[in-house]
Amino acid sequence: MFPWIKKLTSPEFRIFISLVLGMGLLFTFMHYTTHIEDENSYAVCTVKSARVEIVGGQVSNMTDTSPKGIFETDECGVVEMYVTPEGKNIPRYVSEIQTGKKYKMYKAWSTRNDDRNFDTLRLEEIKE
Secondary structure: OOOOHHOOOHHHHHHHHHHHHHHHHHHHHHHHOOOOOOOOOEEEEEEEEEEEEOOOOEOEEEEOOOOEEEEOOOOOOEEEEEOOOOOOOOHHHHHHOOOEEEEEEEEEEHOOOOOOOOOEEEEOOOOO
């Protein structure tokens, strides 16, 4: 690659430097792919209304009739839920949400950086 490096260093030292740089790159890659920041992972919102709607539209030449939960809030805008935790179905999960109460809404990965109108994974009631 660089002829002057071959003249100044032995082959063993070049292999050692290559291994050290490779290990550094490996650990850097592992850090950035496995490290999770908790920043912006949830938002606290007061639910004004909670309802269930059908997603609709065509998926693989078939009509998609799966339900989604929609929560209207003052602080966070319209928050949508496509999947519920704990194996519950969406209509039952949405019926348990009480209007006027504050909830901690955990954001989905796809909308993690959005402050308003994001998708949520689960809601936890905040006891005040």
